[in-house]
Amino acid sequence: MVNTDLGSDDELQSELKKVEGVVGVYQVYGVYDLVVEVEAISDQKLKEILFSRIRALKHVRSTLTLNTTS
Numbered sequence: 001m002v003n004t005d006l007g008s009d010d011e012l013q014s015e016l017k018k019v020e021g022v023v024g025v026y027q028v029y030g031v032y033d034l035v036v037e038v039e040a041i042s043d044q045k046l047k048e049i050l051f052s053r054i055r056a057l058k059h060v061r062s063t064l065t066l067n068t069t070s
Helices: 009-016 043-054
Strands: 002-004 022-027 034-038 060-063
Touching (some): 002 034, 034 043, 043 060
């Protein structure tokens, strides 16, 4: 889940869709602005996507990660 800078939801949603591993980006209302669905082959790869790619994007204010296993 991502908090964005005010008014940057559409731009950030477009940028997030370009990130490797991102399989879905959804605008939501409430505490968070976007829900980003990421698939990764390992926890290490997930950390790389989150820290090096998603959190580095302009207009990302904060994130909250919910990890699922299957």
